[in-house]
Amino acid sequence: MKNAKTLVLRTAGTNCDRETAYAFEKAGSVTDLIHINRLIGKKDLLSRYHILAIPGGFTYGDDVASGKILANELRFSLKEQINAFVRGGKLIIGICNGFQVLVKMGLLPGITGSLNVEATLGLNDNGVFTAKWIHLKTAPEKTHCVWAKGLPGILDMPIAHAEGKFIPRTGSVLKRLRDNGQIVFRYTDSSGTAAGPPYNPNGSVDDIAGICDPTGRILGMMPHPERHITPLHHPNWRRHKGEGDKLGTGMQIFRNGVKYIKDNF
Amino acid sequence: MKHYRIEVKDKPGIYDAVAEGLMVDIRDLGIRSVKDVDYIQAYTFTGTLTRKDLKKIADEILTDKVSQQRNIAGGFPGPEKGRSVEIAYNAGVMDPVEESVLKAVKDIGIKGVDSLRTSKKYILKGAVTRNDARVIAERLLYNKVIQHVVTGSEEEKEIKPYRFERVEVDILGMGDAALKKLSIKGQLYLSLPEMRAIQDYFRKLGRNPTDCELETLAQTWSEHCKHKTMMGAIDQDGKKFKNLLKETVMKVTRELKKPWCVSVFKDNAGIIEFDRRNNICFKVETHNHPSALEPYGGAETGVGGVIRDPMGTGRGARPIINTDIFCFGLPDMAASKVPRGALHPKRVLKGVVSGVRDYGNKMGIPTVNGAVCFDERYTGNPLVFCGNVGIMPKKYSTKKVSPGELIVAVGGRTGRDGIHGATFSSAELTHESETVSSTAVQIGNPITEKKVLDTLVVARDLDLYTAITDCGAGGFSSAVGEMGEETGAEVHLDKAPLKYKGLKPWEIWVSEAQERMVLSVKPSRLERLMKIFESEEVEATVIGKFTDTGKLRLFYEKKQVAELDMDFLHGGLPKTSRKAEWKPVRQNKNSLPRRKKDYTGDLKKILSSWNVCSKEWIIRQYDHEVQGGSVLKPLVGPDHDGPADASVTRPVFNSNRGIALSNGINPLYGDIDPYWMAASAIDEALRQITAVGGDLSRTALLDNFCWGNTEKPRQLGGLVRASRACYDMARVFKTPFxxxxxxxxxxxxxxxKTVSIPPTLLISAISVVRDVRKTISSDAKKAGNLLYVVGKTYQELGGSHYHLVNGKKGGVVPRVDPVRAYDTMSKLSGAITDGLVVSAHDCSEGGIAVAVAEMLFAGGLGADISVKRVPRPASLDRDDVILFSESNSRFIVEIDPSREQEFLKRMKKVPAGFLGTIKKKKDLVVTGAGGKTVISCGTAALKNNWKKPFKRLMHEKR
Structure with a gap:
């Protein structure tokens, strides 16, 4: 496939749509910003795309719980289309609020399938919205997530959320996440070591920052890769001039998604 | 119709951060009886629901199955020992959650719900007395301006629909006393000459005004909307101004004639050129009085309001940057000292920060910088400045209304919220304000505004409207009144969508309900426009049309309720004429603190003072990265925790052109002389721009004056002095307002007694940066690099932090020599752009000592420095004065030794003195003029002192 097509989903309160679309375009994808009302109104629209991106924001004000109302809407209004999209081997990425949506609609972790809710993203342990740069490590277990190929050992990225504390429903869900290689990103210190708070900024169980589904094609993560796609995004680009592996590292995630489509479709 | 209640709380074993935070606050109040807190979210639905429906709503929408449990049988049983407090919104206060949940209920196919009220229930466990519960509720859980404690069952009071009745106010026969009384009792807040002008106008018409007409005039003529004092005549000790603003702040812009100034002092925000395709616009305004009464709602609507300014500038800009500056009372003030009717400064601070956070973050606009000042005189009257920058394609920088075009109201519905906001902001706050003026306070719904923004940009790009403005102070009255000034307008008030029934026509007209914009639309474009709004569920309604009559006509159910000549409405206001006086404060020249051998303690104290200390607790709550444009963030250094100067943002993907933004404010100087306060604020804002590598020749300024009662000649005298400084400085710096x-x-x-705030001038600077890759940050980068101080140090400790921490008053306030300052800044900016400077930091509160300390601890480094070569008058030999003086136009810079000579050559004729060398060892050792060590301390300890105040205040563990 020459053209990978990405749909960046918008609705009331979405606010990282433009920069997410830009990242996909920069990665070589044809990208459209589509409002959910259009997707619901035109049932075959989703099938024309290869990648569905649910960007960050505060959909419907994050009222009740972050991502909950949009998750509910997708579950009840677009269930079949999304199931078909996933069955067709296509890709989904949820960033920040998008991750919350994927978890709350049951698409992630997706261990048992059929949109069962197996985890949640709860209020940060510090109780407030927190914006800061953190270090991420691709998990020590091997992940087969297609979005995570060829990433450097440690990635710097900003988080900006109030409800990002990953909580699996049970201990066995966590075990299966580990065993399946579904844990894609963990919060660490700058050396890549698990170090608890404040390196784990929200109290996530097992320092989990991002997970994929068992197929590795659906990725959800709290940190914002689209906010670190050029060296100038990094808070210390002035210090790290010339250290290419540190700067702009979020871009690889988008390249991976687009390359996967180009290779497989 | 029945009520159904669903309660939701965390499962046992789940860490409840809300409850934990509340426990900390309760202990903070000195209450020890509460052993634990349960937090319950309650939803009360009205309608007709089956048990199955209720279960489905609870399980699918309201409960997180992983972490929460719910009760649908009337509520969780109460605690064995303890008290519960339930807080709900007052009738008429719109709850944004209601709209979202009703949508979700519809999404899952349940139809029997009519309405929803949410409430929060707190179970205070332990031997909690009734009084403990009352204190906790009043201090922490609710604000009676918008909320109440639920007692017993909440019966919705039926609001009666409004039945039209034409109300005339009999003013024709009124004498002066009666006119004055009407002005105050009717919350019109107009002066006697203004009331007389209105009386004369209606005498000529031979009739009395309607309530609607009086309200329209009071709003349009309010100080808030017309700036009567600053645009009025002033006689200051014999020097006469016809229009202070036009003869100072606005005059300098006219004289400088910058080709890149696109629209100044005309539209909702000032517009300057950004690049070949885009212009940017900038506006900062205050929302002080509402924030005093309801800090969260006041600040939220302050941010929401200022964002609508760029959205309503030209034909609409897309907001890209927020900046927020606050002035509060001392946050560690004893609760017993807080005056009656005022909220505790810590509560105000927390509320304001939350409001700014929630609105800015939810709008998806990065809050990239700001400032916070503390002084006990702000306790009853805090200041909340909110600023926003927008970007727009050049062709959308203008607007023009033509007769025959339709008036379309877009966005939120109109309610009783914010009635008399415009007039109220011109009145003094009193201990009774919370009851008298509570309708002036509102809470915002950022998602409504975001939806409006999303659709407006689409409509703008299709040229579907010809003009736009926002509904701010004065609501429709102000928006339509201004848009139709040149043409005429008629509005059918009953067409405006309302939040609830019962509003009188004049209430609809002046309501300041949030999230509303007004458009002027050609009838041929209406259908396409409405489709765009409909597609994203944004409410839009035609409420009238612009005419060629030169009159404002208002109707309700086709009956005329107002008819005013636009000429009179906008031009009939009698000129205000005021007296001002100024006498310099006598300065005690021998006010210096006693000499010491060691000033390490003073440095630590200044670092821990409220104004200087780290504001990380606030900054981290704001999303400063959204939109992906931030290239110089509010906190810098390897650990991202040192203080930055101006912020730098790159608003266009794929372009390295940027915007530097900064603020200058220092009320302590104003106590001595508002002239030098204003000059210092301008210098500070421009220093920050310069320190990152910004260029004065592409820098513009904004002013925000916050003063006490300017009917007092002394207060007004200070205002005049500050305005004159704005002219004098900007003229030389060549930076237009x-x-x-x-x-x-x-x-x-x-x-x-009446407490006046200190005279406060905020100067905001915005600068277009040609290439953001050439900007630098303030954190020290490398051991072996050299530290220089640029600019001359004088004995200027009046209003300084050195005096503040030593309990001294008076002294010589820092002055500005704009000619030298301009030379310094221009040359330094050039040196930075050419790569000769590794890092630079603005030298402000706390002087050289604080600036050097901040650079070092931000960079995780140390330095040995000496005051020996600090450029200064020969007579200045006291180490403390050299180190802590707050002289303007100074910088600390870090230079690579290999570029030292080149740097000094570039700085020719600019005083620059070698301070010392940066080293790996993390300590700061300062040698005094006599060769002895006067400061010696680890930089990590200095950083701790700088971070400590907010950590303690907020009980942060780390």
Whole structure:
């Protein structure tokens, strides 16, 4: 496939749509910003795309719980289309609020399938919205997530959320996440070591920052890769001039998604 | 119709951060009886629901199955020992959650719900007395301006629909006393000459005004909307101004004639050129009085309001940057000292920060910088400045209304919220304000505004409307009144969508309900426009049309309720004429603190003072990265925790052109002389721009004056001095003012006495940066690099932090020599752009010592420095004065030794003195003029001192 097509989903309160679309375009994808009302109104629209991106924001004000109302809407209004999209081997990425949506609609972790809710993203342990740069490590277990190929050992990225504390429903869900290689990103210190708070900024169980589904094609993560796609995004680009592996590292995630489509479709 | 209640709380074993935070606050109040807190979210639905429906709503929408449990049988059983407090919104206060949940209920196919009220229930466990519960509720859980404690069952009071009745106010026969009384009782807040002008106008018409007409005039003529003082005549000790603003702040812009100034002092924000395709616009304004009464709602609507300014500038800009500056009372003030009717400064701070956070973050606009000042005189009257920058394609920088075009109201519905906001902001706050003026306070719904923004940009790009403005102070009255000034307008008030019934026509007209914009639309484009709004569920309604009659006509159910000549409405206001006086404060020249051998303690104290200390607790709550444009963030250094100067943002993907933004404010100087306060604020804002590598020749300024009661000649005298400084400085710096605002009458009456805020001028600077890759940050980068101080140090400790921490008053306030300052800044900016400077930091509160300390601890480094070569008059030999003086136009810079000579050559004729060398060892050792060590301390310890105040205040563990 020459053209990978990405749909960046918008609705009331979405606010990282433009920069997410830009990242996909920069990665070589044809990208459209589509409002959910259009997707619901035109049932075959989703099938024309290869990648569905649910960007960050505060959909419907994050009222009740972050991502909950949009998750509910997708579950009840677009269930079949999304199931078909996933069955067709296509890709989904949820960033920040998008991750919350994927978890709350049951698409992630997706261990048992059929949109069962197996985890949640709860209020940060510090109780407030927190914006800061953190270090991420691709998990020590091997992940087969297609979005995570060829990433450097440690990635710097900003988080900006109030409800990002990953909580699996049970201990066995966590075990299966580990065993399946579904844990894609963990919060660490700058050396890549698990170090608890404040390196784990929200109290996530097992320092989990991002997970994929068992197929590795659906990725959800709290940190914002689209906010670190050029060296100038990094808070210390002035210090790290010339250290290419540190700067702009979020871009690889988008390249991976687009390359996967180009290779497989 | 029945009520159904669903309660939701965390499962046992789940860490409840809300409850934990509340426990900390309760202990903070000194209450020890509460052993634990349960937090319950309650939803009360009205309608007809089956048990199955209720279960489905609870399980699918309201409960998180992983972490929460719910009760649908009337509520969780109460605690064995303890008290519960339930808080709900007052009738008429719109709850954004209601709209979202009703949508979700519809999404899952349940139809029997009519309405929803949410409430929060707190179970205070332990031997909690009734009084403990009351204190906790009043201090922490609710604000009676918008909320109440639920007692017993909440019966919705039926609101009666409004039945039209034409109300005339009999003013024709009134004498002066009666006119004055009407002005105050009717919350019109107009002066006697203004009331007389209205009386004369209606005498000529031979009839009395309607309530609607009086309200329209009071709103249009309010200080808030017309800036009567600053635009009025002033006689200051014999020097006469016809129009202070036009003869100072606006005059300098006219004289400088910058080709890149696109629209100044005209539109909702000042517009300057950004690049070949885009212009940017900038506006800063205050929302002080509402924030005093309801800090969260006041700040939220302050941010929401200022964002709508760029959205309503030209034909609409897309907001890209927020900046917020606050002035509060001392946050560690003893609760017993807080005057009656005022909220504790810590509560105000927390509320304001939350409001700014929630609105800014939810709008998806990065809050990239700001400032916070503390002084006990802000306790009853805090200041909340909110600023926003927008970007727009050049062709959308203008607007023009033509007769025959339709008036379309877009966005939120109109309610009773914010009635008399425009007039109220011109009145003094008193201990009774919370009851008298509570309708002036509102809470916002950022998602509604975001939806409006999303659709407006689409409509703009299709040229579907010809003009736009926002509904701010004065609501429709102000928006339509201004848009139709040149043409005429008629509005059918009954067409405006309302939040609830019962509003009188004049209430609809002046309501300041949030999230509303007004458009002028050609009838042929209406259908396409409406489709765009409909597609994203944004409410839009035609409420009238622009005419060629030169009159404002208002109707309700086809009956005329107002008819005013636009000429009179906008031009009939009698000129205000005021007296001002100024006498310099006599300075005690021998006010210096006693000499010491060691000033390490003073440095630590200044670092821990409220104004200087780290504001990380606030900054981290704001999303400063959204939109992906931030290239110089508010916190810098390897650990991202040192203080930055100006912020730098790159608003266009794929372009390295940027915007530097900064603020200058220092009320302590104003106590001595507002002239030098204003000059210092301008210098500070421009220093920050310069320190990152910004260029004065592409920099514009905004002014925001917040003063006490300017009917007092001394207060007004200070205002005149500050305005004159704005002219004098900007003229030499060649930096035009492009927009501004003033908020007068910032006083608080405790019932016993009136406390005026210190005269406060905020200067905001915006600068277009050609290439953001050439900007630098303030954190020290490398051991072996050299530290220089640029600019001359004088004995200027008046209003300084050195005096503040030593309990000294008076002294010589820092002055500005704009000719030298301009030379310094221009050359330094050039040196930075050419790569000769590794890092630079603005030298402000706390002087050289604080600036050097901040650079070092931000960079995780140390330095040995000496005051020996600090450029200064020969007579200045005291180490403490050299180290802590707050002289303007100074910088600390870090230079690579290999570029030292080149740097000094570039700085020719600019005083620059070698301080010392940066080293790996993390300590700061300062040698005095006599060769002895006067400061010696680890930089990590200095950083701790700098971070400590907010950590303690907020009980942060780390």
């Amino acid at each position: 492009i927009s501004g605002k003033d908020s007068l009458n910032n006083e608080f009456n405790t019932g016993k």
